[in-house]
Amino acid sequence: MENTENNLTAIKKLFYKMNFNELKIDIIEAVKGSERDYTSGSLRKAILLLSIPMVLEMLMESVFAIVDIYFVSKISSDAVAVVGITESILTIVYSLAWGLSSATSAVVSRRIGEKNHEGASNAAFQAILTGFAISLFIAIPGFIYSNDLLKIMGLSAKIANEYSGYTAIMLGANVIIMLLFIMNAVFRSAGDAAVSMKVLWIANIINIILDPCLIFGWGPFPELGIKGAAIATTTGRAVAVFIQFYIIFRGNKRINFVLSELKPDYKVIKDILKLSLGTVGQNIIATSSWIGLVRLVSAFGSDVVAGYTIAIRIIIFSLLPSLGISNAASTLVGQNLGAKKPERAEKSVWITAKANAILMAALGLIFVLFPEFWVSLLTPDLEVIRTGGEALRIISYGFIAYGPGMVLVHAINGAGDTNTPTKINIFCYWLMEIPLAYLFSMSFNFGEQGVFYAIVISEIAMTITAAIIFNKGKWKERIV
Numbered sequence: 017m018e019n020t021e022n023n024l025t026a027i028k029k030l031f032y033k034m035n036f037n038e039l040k041i042d043i044i045e046a047v048k049g050s051e052r053d054y055t056s057g058s059l060r061k062a063i064l065l066l067s068i069p070m071v072l073e074m075l076m077e078s079v080f081a082i083v084d085i086y087f088v089s090k091i092s093s094d095a096v097a098v099v100g101i102t103e104s105i106l107t108i109v110y111s112l113a114w115g116l117s118s119a120t121s122a123v124v125s126r127r128i129g130e131k132n133h134e135g136a137s138n139a140a141f142q143a144i145l146t147g148f149a150i151s152l153f154i155a156i157p158g159f160i161y162s163n164d165l166l167k168i169m170g171l172s173a174k175i176a177n178e179y180s181g182y183t184a185i186m187l188g189a190n191v192i193i194m195l196l197f198i199m200n201a202v203f204r205s206a207g208d209a210a211v212s213m214k215v216l217w218i219a220n221i222i223n224i225i226l227d228p229c230l231i232f233g234w235g236p237f238p239e240l241g242i243k244g245a246a247i248a249t250t251t252g253r254a255v256a257v258f259i260q261f262y263i264i265f266r267g268n269k270r271i272n273f274v275l276s277e278l279k280p281d282y283k284v285i286k287d288i289l290k291l292s293l294g295t296v297g298q299n300i301i302a303t304s305s306w307i308g309l310v311r312l313v314s315a316f317g318s319d320v321v322a323g324y325t326i327a328i329r330i331i332i333f334s335l336l337p338s339l340g341i342s343n344a345a346s347t348l349v350g351q352n353l354g355a356k357k358p359e360r361a362e363k364s365v366w367i368t369a370k371a372n373a374i375l376m377a378a379l380g381l382i383f384v385l386f387p388e389f390w391v392s393l394l395t396p397d398l399e400v401i402r403t404g405g406e407a408l409r410i411i412s413y414g415f416i417a418y419g420p421g422m423v424l425v426h427a428i429n430g431a432g433d434t435n436t437p438t439k440i441n442i443f444c445y446w447l448m449e450i451p452l453a454y455l456f457s458m459s460f461n462f463g464e465q466g467v468f469y470a471i472v473i474s475e476i477a478m479t480i481t482a483a484i485i486f487n488k489g490k491w492k493e494r495i496v
Contacts (some may be wrong), residue, residue: 043068047210054207054348055129055355059364063344067368069209071340073200076216080223080252081329082394084245087227089395093322094171095242096395098179100325101169102186104303104310109154109190111299116147116194117201118346119292122432123284125205125347126496128270129354137271140202140264142284147198151191158187169307170314170321185246192253199260205347206270211263215256223252291496294434298425298441305445309467312453316464323403324464326394327387331411334379338372338419345369345423346430350496353431358492365427365486372419380415383408403464410468414475421479424486432496440481449474 045065054062081103088095120143127136158165162184166176196219200212226237226248233239240247264273313324345368352361383390388405395401425437449470456466 047072047213052207054351055357055360059348059360059367062348063341063364063368063371066204066207066209066344066347067341069213069340070204070343071337073204073209073213073216074336074340074343075333076213076220077336079220079333080249082333083220083224083227084249085326085329086394087231088242088245089326089397091231091242093395093397093400094175094318095179096322096325096400097171097318098166098175098182098242099245100321100328101166101171101310101314102183103325104307105165105169105183106186106190106193107303107306108300109151109187109193110197111303112150112154112296113147113194113197114299115292115294115296116143116150116288117197118295118429118434119143119288120198121201121205121343121346122291122350122430122434122496123288124202124271125350125430126354126432128206129351133270136206137273138281139284139288140199140271141273141278142281143198143202143288144195145280146285146288147194148191151194154190155188158190159184162187170311171318175318179242181241181243182246185243185250189246189250189254192250192257195257196253196260199257199264202264202271203260203269204343205350207347207351208269209344209347211260211269215259218259219252219256221252222255223248226251291432291434294438295429297438298429298434301438301441301445305449308450309453309471312457312467313464315457319397319399320403320464322395322397323391323400323405324407324467325404326391326400327404327407327411329394330383330390330408334383334415335376335418335422338376338422341368341372341375341419342422342426346426349427349430350432353492353494353496361427361431362489362492365423369420369423372423373416376419377416380412383412383415387412406465407468410465411471414472417476417479421475421482424479424482428482428486428491431491432494433491436485436491437482440478440485443481444474444478448477 047069052062052065054066081099085096085099088099120140123139124136127133127139163176163180166180166183167173200216203209203211227245228234229237230240230244230248231242232244237244263269264271265275266272267274310321310324314321345365348364349361352358352364387409388401391401391404391408395404425440428437452473453467453470456462456470457464458466460466462469
């Protein structure tokens with residue numbers, strides 16, 4: 017009881033230390049956007065101003081998949097399964113994009129903390145250039161071999177032949193995803209997270225409008241089925257990237273590009289690649305584990321895959337506020353280390369970790385109590401609702417640990433130490449999650465439930481491990 021009261025007191029201090037009018041002003045500033053100096057002043061206000069747009073940005077990013085699944089579910093459960101498996105394949109793209117964006121954030125936030133805006137802009141351009149080049153190596157084979165990839169992932173030849181157009185478009189246009197991730201990281205790490213939030217609002221509005229029009233052939237639009245969902249999503253993201261480039265070249269932000277000065281800087285590219293290897297490794301480890309879990313779940317039928325896919329989409333959506341707050345902690349760590357204020361950086365992490373634990377515990381309780389209700393919002397199929405509800409309920413048991421774990425890992429990455437989280441991922445995902453999932457589901461005959469319980473156990477282990485390592489403080493000594 018005493019711990020609960022202390023936690024509630026902490027969260028109240030975080031959000032309500034200011035009076036109502038001050039809070040209202042700060043919320044307006046957070047949504048509107050600003051370029052404050054986050055290396056001085058109130059930490060709680062800094063977390064609030066950074067967290068609000070970052071949380072909304074993360075929510076907007078997840079809306080893409082939620083909207084696609086909602087409309088695609090009107091086609092068939094097989095189509096939903098294709099979306100889920102395509103997303104699991106795309107997690108390789110996401111892991112590369114996230115690795116580059118994390119490295120970009122670490123470098124840019126350090127330069128901003130040092131008041132070196134020219135160096136921050138140069139690092140941003142080199143990261144964008146690198147991301148563009150990498151995406152080309154995925155686009156061509158991904159577009160050509162999309163049908164084969166779906167078969168490898170366990171779908172029948174009939175389903176793969178019918179719906180592979182969705183996968184081909186999403187993989188072929190991965191450059192848009194790559195650039196969106198990197199450029200959002202640039203704005204966030206510079207302290208202007210509202211830009212990333214706003215462009216994703218626009219992108220999602222476009223996607224929501226185009227999705228039903230292109231899938232079902234509303235009005236003058238052709239009826240493209242599942243391929244229409246891919247075109248709608250790609251179009252929305254492409255518009256967002258165009259707007260981001262416009263803002264950067266306009267030159268009235270901390271990060272700005274001058275066309276005549278843009279050229280490859282191989283030393284900076286090498287530094288970013290070296291720094292990103294750890295984060296890319298983390299995500300590849302996590303996403304390969306994710307692909308392995310989908311492969312295990314596919315052994316129990318397409319209805320189970322569809323239910324699991326919808327449950328994971330709901331979980332990812334609910335985790336995004338936590339991810340947004342974690343990104344705020346990462347930015348504060350980078351900027352304050354750049355300003356030679358490591359204790360302030362550490363304090364910001366523990367504040368956000370405690371807030372995240374409370375937030376995710378509340379969300380987890382809601383999902384444990386009413387799992388099937390949330391799944392039913394995205395599909396009318398009763399069997400999919402049953403299996404999806406089961407997955408949502410079990411995985412939500414570990415929510416209270418997921419939030420602070422994300423903060424701690426992001427903080428270590430934000431300090432430029434990407435090797436340590438990589439080792440944590442290897443231990444928790446490869447050495448724990450996949451073996452446990454196979455053991456529980458196949459050897460112990462727990463079925464798909466075994467996979468779900470393996471996720472909970474491995475994620476809790478990750479949080480405990482990250483907390484122990486973070487508390488040792490070696491991340492403060494990292495030079496970027």
